[in-house]
Amino acid sequence: MTEPAGKHGQLYAELFAAWAIAKKDIRIYYLKPNIIVSGAMFPLFMFLAFAVGRPAEPAVMIPGLVAITILFSASSIEPVSIPIERRVRTFDRLVSAPVSLHAVVLGESLSGFLYSIGIALVPLAAGLVIFRTPIISVFPLVFGILLTAFCFATMGTLFAAYPTESPGDIMSMLNMVRLPLIFISGVFIPVESVPAVGQAVVWLSPLTYGNDLIQASYHGHTHFNPLIDMAMLCIFILIFQVAANRLYKKFNE
């Protein structure tokens, strides 16, 4: 009775609902301690663990830090919020709203996306202000950050489809994937020097492409063509979105 009829009306309703879901997550979950720990502190400590005792200058390390910060922060909201909402049954509100599951998945991912952009600004600013790391070109940086953040936020939503009421279940599954990604994506070890066993899976990691774009904005050269990087990230987003939609549908009993 309130929404305008027709295709455009429904598209608008879907985006409106997705944004409402994202806003709700921002209000409720951004300041939850476990999200701050797993989304913001964890990548910093991971990074320190690698950086300490290495001869490399901070400037060389900044792009990698930005990349893994995005990986962890973007995929940290939904694996916590969705199991909690299953437990208190507010999740039923989302899956009974007059919108498609795509809108629900998008809205949930949107909150992880925005969160990680906020968190990624910290190493980015630290690089510029403290270490005076110059950024050679802004274009790959902006696209690298946006696409990587959206990609891993959607991956977080995908993992959260697993029908559990405990965030820990999803976090441990997620870490089985997130941690290995760091080693095969050129973050600390350049893609060229990843051992042969790893080379085969380098292609399968979205972080490879995101990291490649972010590195390019600092060093000026990329391993792949930047357009390929962007195209691959978009393909991963699409795969995660469609898979998440399927799984949420499947697990609604």
Add this chain to the structure above:
Amino acid sequence: MQAIEVSHLTKRFGNLTALDDVSFSVSGGETFGFLGPNGAGKTTTIRILTGISTPTGGTASIFGKDIIRDTIASRKEMGIVHETSNVYDDLTAWQNLMFTAELYAVGKQMREKRAAELLDLFGLLERRDDRVRGFSKGMKRRLTLAMGLVNNPRLLFLDEPTSGLDVQSNLIIRDVIRDLNAQGVTVFLTTHNIEEANLACDRVAIINRGRIAAIDSPERLKKTIQSVQSVEVAFDSASPRRMDDLRQLPGVSEVRKEGDKFRLFTEDPSLVIDAVTAYAKAENARILSLSTFGPSLEDVFIRLTGLGIRTRGVTTVD
């Protein structure tokens, strides 16, 4: 066109058949009750009718729209009050209402007007900017109801709206259901409270173990079991043998003690009244009150579900 049309609905969870060939329809403006004990399949039915869960077999439509093929269009017509009061504890009452309205794409002016009206209606206006975390159970339930109504639905699903609430919250909710009905809103409610079904519903379906045992108006359901009438009597004095004595009277099939009264079940109330009067005279006891009762919905329920555990004068349901 029917508000709800359900045909041969079946739902299995592994080996368990939660719904077994369920068919019924609800016309526009009707208040329809789904009455059944725990685990009967009430919530499962609502989850299918709201498109959350998919049936194993059969079809369901809402105002002519198939809930599986046309899920979104069907949902636009409905408000849902889930079994658990699923409100966001970390949001205020107002934010909860705004969020729900936004999921239904209710425009800004409309949702603010509607939310203020509903908070007022449910006695929560003063608490609008308080976080829900501190709300009592009844307040959360009322807020859940308000959230179910924020999109002005033509059809409202209520899964056990009043279970576990105090008298005041109960009365508010019953009044609201009555008003909605007067405004032409169709209400589908589940309950295991027989009195609630009797008071609120135009028609009641009795469901047990996933099967519908009967569907009719409460009065007509009662008529189907005329044999279960009763005479209620209270005496001015007590006697240890009274239960046994009363059980011996002609025409009495069963005796229940209810407080200071006795309830004598019979197919022939007038025969029992004569017998009770004669018995009182013989025992030198004065009759304080004597009344006859038709069958109650509870009796129908027990009869149809076979759930009554009738022991020496005590009847329990679920």
